[in-house]
Amino acid sequence: MGGSSVLCSVVGPTEVKIRDEQLDKATVEVVARPLVGLPSVKDKAREQNIRETLEPILLSGLHPRTLIQIVVQTMKDDGCILSTAFNATILALLDAGIPLKSILGSVTCIIDAQSNEILLDPTTEELAQAKSTHVFVFDNKSSIANNEDIMDQEELLANVLFSDSTGSFSEEEYFECSRVCFKAAQAVHGFIRTAVEKKLQKEYQQQE
Amino acid sequence: MTSITEDLSSSGPKIVLPGDILPGPESGLLDDAPTAPVIKLGPGLQPMDDDTIAAVKAGVLKHAAVGNRWWVESNQRRYVAATGESIIGVVIGKSADYYKLDIGAAQPALLGVLSFEGATKRNKPDHKVGALLYCRVSMANKDMEAELECFNPTTGKADGYGELKAGFVFKTSLGLARRLLDPKTLVLRLLGQHVPFETAVGMNGKVWINSAKPAHTILICNAVKNSEFLGAEECRSMVKSLVEKL
Known part of the structure; x- marks a missing residue:
C-alpha cells in the first residue's frame, strides 16, 4: 500500500507445543518483525492487534490442538503499516486455505492539521502533519449488505472489526473518517477478489 | 448475497471467497437440481450462526446434482486427513x-x-x-x-x-496432487510418451516416482512441479524442452 510493503507467511494447521495447546480450537500465534533490529514494543502491540482481530473470523474450532502461525515481516515502512500488515495477512490466510468466516480489508486515514481534510493511505511525511490518525478494518459481509447504500452510522460500525485512533478529533470527524474508510475498504475487498481470481485462473487453464 | 449470484449466472468457474453466502432455494438457481430437502456440504462450506451457508475457503464453487452436493475446490499445501483418501x-x-x-x-x-x-x-x-x-x-x-x-x-x-520400494518422493500442493490423480492429466501423458516411469500420487501432496535412471526421475519431478501454473500449450513446450536437454 503506497510506499509500504509487508511480507506475510502463514504456517498451519501444524503441531503445537503442549504448553500452548488448546483442546477445543487452534492456537493462533502472530509474530511481527521489523526490518532491522529486534522486535520493539510497537511490534508487540501490532502482533496483539492482528491476533485479536483475526481470532473471531478464523474458524479455529475446525482444527483443534494445532497451531496457526502468522509471521508479519515489515519490508518497507512509509506510513499505514498496520493496514498493510492486515491486508497482507488476510491474503496469506486465503492462500494457505485456513478456514475463515469472512475476509477483511483495512484502510488508514488521517485528518490534516492545517487543512482539516481527510487523507487516505498517508505516507510517513503526511503522518507527521496529522492532527489525528485512524485505522479501520471492515469485513466483507458488510460490503455485501451495504450494496443498497444503507449508510446508517450504527450499521456501519457494526461491521467494523478493528478501529484504532490517535490524536484529537471530534465525534463527527470520527464518523466521517469511518465512512470514507469504509468506501476505500470496498476497493481493498475488490482487489483481494481479483487477486484470488487471477491465481485460480492460472491453476485452471489446463483443464479447459 | 449479490456477489455469488452474479458469479453463478455468468459462465466459467464460480469463484467464492470466505464469507460469500450460498444462494438459498428462493433464488431459483437450484432449479436444475432435484430440489432435495437435504443439501450435502463438502469441504470449504460451513453453516453459519444465522442459518445461512457460507464459504470458508477461497476457491471454485462446485455442485453435483446427485445427492445435491456442494463443495468448494480450493488449493493449499497443508494436508488435513479425510476418510477414504x-x-x-x-x-x-x-x-x-x-x-x-x-x-x-x-x-x-x-x-x-x-x-x-x-x-x-x-x-x-x-x-x-x-x-x-x-x-x-x-x-x-x-x-x-x-x-x-x-x-x-x-x-x-x-x-x-x-x-x-525404491523410487523418489517429492511434495506438491494438494490441488496439483488432485489433478495428477486424474488419468487425463496432460503432464503425465506427455512425459509417458518420452520416458517410462511408475508413479503413485497421495492426496496429501506426496508424489512417488520410480524410473530406470536418476536423470529420468529428476526430469519427471521437475516437469510435474513446473506444470502447476502452466496452460496446455506452455506445458507441451516445457516438457519438450526438458526432454530435449536429456
Whole structure:
C-alpha cells in the first residue's frame, strides 16, 4: 500500500507445543518483525492487534490442538503499516486455505492539521502533519449488505472489526473518517477478489 | 448475497471467497437440481450462526446434482486427513500395536501393524523407520490422530496399497496432487510418451516416482512441479524442452 510493503507467511494447521495447546480450537500465534533490529514494543502491540482481530473470523474450532502461525515481516515502512500488515495477512490466510468466516480489508486515514481534510493511505511525511490518525478494518459481509447504500452510522460500525485512533478529533470527524474508510475498504475487498481470481485462473487453464 | 449470484449466472468457474453466502432455494438457481430437502456440504462450506451457508475457503464453487452436493475446490499445501483418501506416508516410529506415519498433517497418523493384506499376529510385515507406505485413511477426526490401513476392508486384498520400494518422493500442493490423480492429466501423458516411469500420487501432496535412471526421475519431478501454473500449450513446450536437454 503506497510506499509500504509487508511480507506475510502463514504456517498451519501444524503441531503445537503442549504448553500452548488448546483442546477445543487452534492456537493462533502472530509474530511481527521489523526490518532491522529486534522486535520493539510497537511490534508487540501490532502482533496483539492482528491476533485479536483475526481470532473471531478464523474458524479455529475446525482444527483443534494445532497451531496457526502468522509471521508479519515489515519490508518497507512509509506510513499505514498496520493496514498493510492486515491486508497482507488476510491474503496469506486465503492462500494457505485456513478456514475463515469472512475476509477483511483495512484502510488508514488521517485528518490534516492545517487543512482539516481527510487523507487516505498517508505516507510517513503526511503522518507527521496529522492532527489525528485512524485505522479501520471492515469485513466483507458488510460490503455485501451495504450494496443498497444503507449508510446508517450504527450499521456501519457494526461491521467494523478493528478501529484504532490517535490524536484529537471530534465525534463527527470520527464518523466521517469511518465512512470514507469504509468506501476505500470496498476497493481493498475488490482487489483481494481479483487477486484470488487471477491465481485460480492460472491453476485452471489446463483443464479447459 | 449479490456477489455469488452474479458469479453463478455468468459462465466459467464460480469463484467464492470466505464469507460469500450460498444462494438459498428462493433464488431459483437450484432449479436444475432435484430440489432435495437435504443439501450435502463438502469441504470449504460451513453453516453459519444465522442459518445461512457460507464459504470458508477461497476457491471454485462446485455442485453435483446427485445427492445435491456442494463443495468448494480450493488449493493449499497443508494436508488435513479425510476418510477414504489414498495417501503416502513415511514411517517415523513403531510400537507394539501401531506404526506412526508422517503424512504431512498437523499430527502423525497411526497405522495398525495388522492392517496389511493377510497379516496375522504371528505373521506380519515389518517396516523400518523411513519406509514409504501407500495407504488409505480409514478414520479421520479433527480431535484425534488419523488412522490408516494398507488393505481394502471389504475384500481383504492389498489393492495396490503397501510399501513403495525404491523410487523418489517429492511434495506438491494438494490441488496439483488432485489433478495428477486424474488419468487425463496432460503432464503425465506427455512425459509417458518420452520416458517410462511408475508413479503413485497421495492426496496429501506426496508424489512417488520410480524410473530406470536418476536423470529420468529428476526430469519427471521437475516437469510435474513446473506444470502447476502452466496452460496446455506452455506445458507441451516445457516438457519438450526438458526432454530435449536429456
